[in-house]
Amino acid sequence: MWATPTKVIDGYIFPAGAYASEIPPWSAEYTQRSLAKLFYGTEGKIVNTFVLLDGEDFMYLFYPEYPHQWVKPSVSGYPAPVTVLMTGPNLMLP
Numbered sequence: 001m002w003a004t005p006t007k008v009i010d011g012y013i014f015p016a017g018a019y020a021s022e023i024p025p026w027s028a029e030y031t032q033r034s035l036a037k038l039f040y041g042t043e044g045k046i047v048n049t050f051v052l053l054d055g056e057d058f059m060y061l062f063y064p065e066y067p068h069q070w071v072k073p074s075v076s077g078y079p080a081p082v083t084v085l086m087t088g089p090n091l092m093l094p
Helices: 032-040
Strands: 007-009 012-014 017-020 049-053 070-073 084-089
Antiparallel strands (some): 017 070
16 A cells, blocks of 8 residues: 555644554445545545455554544555455445
């Protein structure tokens, strides 16, 4: 995965790195639109597939307004090595 740059959103620091979540792709808690809003700040991003990663080296971000966020710190703009275990469709409602 390509590491994103460090961002500060609503006073929370999101460090440079690869991001993941433990939200299952069949969750009734989110729709694809609300998931895109949580991850990207806009409902316009396409999130109709998922990638299951080995979570080793990821750390949880304890940000109440931005739940379910995990990061593997890496240098911005460079590949962050991850192990892909599975891919498939996001079964959440649109």
